[in-house]
Amino acid sequence: MEIERWRPKQELSEQEERIIERMKSTGKLFAFLRRHRHELFDEAFQAELETMYRQTGAGKEPLPPARMAMATLLQGYLGASDATMVELTVFDLRVQMVLDCLGHSEPAFSKGALCDFRHRLIGANMDRRLLEKSVEVAMGQQEFGWRALKSSLRVAIDSRPLEGAGRVEDTFNLLGHAARKVVACVAGLLKCSTDRVCREAGIPLLLESSVKKALDVDWNEAGQRTRALQVLIQQLDSLVQWLRRELPEQLVEEPLAGHLKTLEQLRGQDLEPDPDGGGVRIRQTVAHDRRVSVEDGEMRHGRKSQSKRFNGFKQHIAAEMELDLIVACTVTPANRPEAEATPELQKDMQRQGMEIGELYIDRGYIKSPVVESVLEQRGEVLCKPWATQNGELLPKSAFKLDMRSRTVTCPGGQRLPFKPGSVVEFDAKVCGQCPLRAECTTAQPEHGRMVRIAEDEALQQRLHKLVKSPTGRARLRERVKVEHRLAHLSRRQGRRARYRGVRKNTFDLRRAATLQNIESWQRHLESPRAQAQKTGVPSNRPVL
Template sequence: MAIKRWSPSQIVSRQEKFILGRLKRNGKLYAFLRLHRDQLFDDAFQRELETMYRDNGTGKDPHPPALLAMVVLLQSYAGASDATAVELSLLDLRWQMVLDCLGTVEPLFSQGALFDFRQRLIAADLDRRLLERSRELARETKAFDPKKLPKTLRVAMDSSPLEGAGRVEDTVNLLGHAGRKIVACVAGLLHWTEARVCREAGCPLLLAASVKQGLDLDWSDPDEKATAIPTLIEQLTELEQWVAAHLPDELTRPPLDEHVATLRQIIGQDLEPDPGGSGRLRIRQGVAEDRRVSIEDKEMRHGRKTKSKRFNGYKRHLAIDLDTLLVLAVAVLPANRPEQDAAPSLVADITSQGLTIAALYIDRGYINAPVVDEILARRGRVICRPWLAHNGTHFSKRDFTLNMRDRTITCPAGEQQPIVLGAKVEFPADTCRACSLRGKCTDAGLDRGRSVAIADNELLQHRLRKQAATPQGRRELRERVPIEHRQAHTCRRQGRHARYLGTRKNEFDLRRASAVSNLEVIQRLLEAQSTRAARAVARAA
């Protein structure tokens, strides 16, 4: 097996000149990719891509990896599926120009080749390099003043919701879906029909178009509704026992063991014993921690971006350089994971490029990330809005005076108490009971005084509050706005709904979307430079 290297022509043909001339308003990135493809996929980067393949002298020769990497970028730019990408490479002159195949009548690649390449790219973590390469291109094309590409950066981080691609179901349907997965797997192993498996295993409910249809209950009647879960669980238990008796060896191996584990996971997270002492199970009151919401996508989770905005799926995280607006690193995590969990991955990808974060612009979700302490320890800067304490119509924490040097807190009436980080300050009950401001301060009983919670990072919060109180501090907080614009642009590019199942594949999709976004930034800057140069020449003439 020989690995071919992509060597597109650097000479612009007459037909390409015509196409480039038509791309001055729309589709400008096609023109940029055509003119800079040899720089983007230089020999060094092509050698990196070739490491995904083993050259053992056997097997079918793979397509040039750089060619398929370019297709991956074009897919993201055009929002094209694998099947559509194959057709566009044959029917769209812009695609043909970029891929150096104008006039071709045979597909350069197949859907299977694209799928295989994507899997290899993810396994080798080279989608990360594709994103990094877009930033390297900014330096090579001189799109930025070299002073704007230092090794120490002002970095901003932000997150946005990404709705998962898996179907979200309620408890009854999750249980039924998990049971059907077992039935389908058993049918494949035994070469039976699914209907036969259901009859033999004693789970006829799974034969119905939907479990709720099979139960045929009056769901408005609480007594009938209460019988749904016990009836379904009884049949699912019969199914699991039948599988254990007839396929004991297969039950310990994939994929059957995975499907059975999924069923047990749903039962464990969504059901609880009936407190009435009937010995039956009922739907859990409240939501289990880390609850699985989809059978098809096991990593999707419930999440919320704000108190009122809920979603199911993932959070996508971006880290950008505020001076160039280039995306440096990305991460995708289940929606229930806090923002601070994404920071280590983002920082690792940034430092692997030989870059250092001098100033970090974040929102409050990232404030407890380890990188915050690391930056402060080396005398870097963290710019973030402080937590604001609220206490209804009573005095809030902001009405108290904190002295972080002496570690004391003083109430509006002048009473002072020592503080301990991470603990709660309790003012004396006798002092509060006699205070004339008590009605404005607390509703606690007469045997208790006012209490104030002191955060573990109170020293940092105190510093952030002082920053936000100055004009310069508020101006610095507004400097984080570009990452919100970049998130909105990425959302339009990638879409609000995930293209793939699972965290890693969606991270790949976010990386290529961010790479395309970076290339668009470079294209606009080079275009602006060209326009300024042309105007200067015109003025000189």
């Protein structure tokens, strides 16, 4: 089966010229995509997109993948649902113009076709390729002034919180929600009502609209809260025992096995044995890697700062500093450290033949593998260093560290060797006779001053030296560019995830980053410098 290839016209029709004329102030991206869609979806890239489909010779003929990819981009730009996007291909002239279906009275595709294409795009990792293509096309423009050699790139990495799409619930509601999923699944297998399953399985709490309503206790009283928990656990046990007796074979088959696994996971993470007897109680501390949502099992608790908490994911992007292009991005659960995202970002940049000459990060990424890689290649890492504070005593910065000889000298002149990742303790007798002891340490007389040497002490020393000079501080402030990229993504996507799970939200981030790159391409192409190159007339306007 040969897949039909999209061959959009390059010349504008009279109707398209009138539409574009009306989009001088708003909707300019539609006009830009209409004029440059053939560059983004050239023959080579269309051939790549076609590899998502198997040549079986049977089944419904797929729509042109490039056209579906363009529709997916427009959907992200408009923030439209699948159903709305289908209708827009009928009554929105801007969408019709870009998709080359002006005058059509029928939708360009169905809701199922759009959903199927998105799944194919994700399954084949072509959403990553779409982002890479936007970088390639933009970098190929003379307006960007791109160097032929892709080395010594100035790259900044940063992240932003993303609230998950799944509902976050407390322990009672989590357990009740998970149990309802089990009951609904069983009702489907037995082809009966959920009410019947609840009665036969001995879990009448689920007959009410909510578990807490069914328990009907004063939640401010600890005793009633404890008794309510015991009632809920007894009925959950009754449900599981009934399933083992009535449906032993289905317990190990999907989807019932998955729902039961979720229920057991929630019980294990949120409950613990009661030391006073009486069964179990709600866990007093938050369990490691705690699941917070039944519908989205990958959402996690996270912190953007000591005071700002959120539930969901973290979006990470790597942006080229000079060209305002996002070259790689990924998503992680909210509780994972920033360093865990960098291997994926680095791999995506290496796929594009990019090497980092200058890396701009915040302190959350300082322990990441990409930092080690940049330093090994004799690149430069720019990051605000950790503050060296010691109350009113002499700080670590008062000690002279010689990284070549690996020695540390205290303000009093005592000199000792050190190893990275160790703690140096100065001689107690020498410290006891030092006139600076009272200013240096409050240790007991039998101990001297201690200084902790970090594993990356050499890097930390360079960063401290950098932040002390006006030029260095100015260089550190350049990282604000990646923060601007994140702000634009936040405006485009909002603060809440559109999809559930890490992979689908990675797709959504890559789509938004692709649109961001296209807008950067448009901005550079329409800049005074580019217009001057195009017309041959010098421009006196400054290029920002």
